[in-house]
Amino acid sequence: MARVLFAAAGCVLLLAATPAAAAGGWGRAKPAVPQPVAPTADPAAREAVAAAVETALAEDRLVDASSLLGQALAADSGDPRLLTLLGETSLARGDAQAALVTFARVPVGDPSGPRARQGEGLALSALGRADAALQALRVAVAGDPRLWRAWNGLGREYDRRRDWPAAEEAYAHALEASGRDALVLNNRGYSRLLQGRLPEASADLVAALEKKPELAAARNNLRLVLALQGDYARASSRGAGGDDPAALLNNAGFAALLRGDYDAAVALLDQAGKARSAYYAKAGENRRLALSLKAQDQRLDRPASDASAASGGGGHGN
Numbered sequence: 001m002a003r004v005l006f007a008a009a010g011c012v013l014l015l016a017a018t019p020a021a022a023a024g025g026w027g028r029a030k031p032a033v034p035q036p037v038a039p040t041a042d043p044a045a046r047e048a049v050a051a052a053v054e055t056a057l058a059e060d061r062l063v064d065a066s067s068l069l070g071q072a073l074a075a076d077s078g079d080p081r082l083l084t085l086l087g088e089t090s091l092a093r094g095d096a097q098a099a100l101v102t103f104a105r106v107p108v109g110d111p112s113g114p115r116a117r118q119g120e121g122l123a124l125s126a127l128g129r130a131d132a133a134l135q136a137l138r139v140a141v142a143g144d145p146r147l148w149r150a151w152n153g154l155g156r157e158y159d160r161r162r163d164w165p166a167a168e169e170a171y172a173h174a175l176e177a178s179g180r181d182a183l184v185l186n187n188r189g190y191s192r193l194l195q196g197r198l199p200e201a202s203a204d205l206v207a208a209l210e211k212k213p214e215l216a217a218a219r220n221n222l223r224l225v226l227a228l229q230g231d232y233a234r235a236s237s238r239g240a241g242g243d244d245p246a247a248l249l250n251n252a253g254f255a256a257l258l259r260g261d262y263d264a265a266v267a268l269l270d271q272a273g274k275a276r277s278a279y280y281a282k283a284g285e286n287r288r289l290a291l292s293l294k295a296q297d298q299r300l301d302r303p304a305s306d307a308s309a310a311s312g313g314g315g316h317g318n
Helices: 043-058 062-075 080-092 096-103 113-126 130-143 148-161 164-178 182-194 198-211 216-228 232-236 245-258 262-274 281-301 304-311
Strands: none
Touching (some): 043 062, 062 080, 080 096, 080 113, 113 130, 148 182, 164 182, 198 216, 216 245, 232 245, 232 262, 262 281
16 A cells, blocks of 8 residues: 655655755865965955955855965954854864854854854754754844845754744745745755655755756755655666766665555665665665565555454554
């Protein structure tokens, strides 16, 4: 029997290691030669440095951003705007703990305060401190409703709590404030995927890829939507990039498992195992889960006269 198990808390998601489904940060470093900036405490010079760092962050040039900030902070180590940018650079590098320490140095009442609280919330979220992250992100958007990354972060936190109305509202604010940024479209699409709203999820993910074709998270999420709709061939087909065929087949197989299409799941997971030269643990575990759930469904579908003997005293749990 086909069933969707989105709410089944006992199902362990064993998708292959692909880029994160929900994106929400700055990019990775792309080394380049930074332009030298003489240390100075002059306000106009600080403004020029801040603008140059903003550009470097937007272009994922984290090496440049770090170099510019290092020179500027040598002259004024307590400038709130530069500290906020330094925290964002640390966060983009994946060092959430260092970012958190830096954001804490920005006073709450400073004009850079809301943006620093945004970064603080995103860092706390990355560190798994969900309650503190939610509080910081709420403070950020209360101080400056234009902070789309904070709204986006709130959407992700609400997703984790399965508070779908709050997540939907947060993503709507993020889309408006960001001009429908591809990252937000991806994250709302993923949120709707989690809710089983597959046509709406697909529309968001396609829109994200139209804006940013290289966004791997959106591409992987769209593949999962296709698989959950039963289109296993398209979900597991390799694109122009260096997609791992075993991972694609594993993820399509897991989606088939969620749909209750156990025979298709086993077939796809068998193909995933064969596509790897070594044992593929995720595919093997998902295959065992598919067979177990299929056996449970077969027991439940039997007539009552022999179901008790077949099932023992067990039940169909989450």
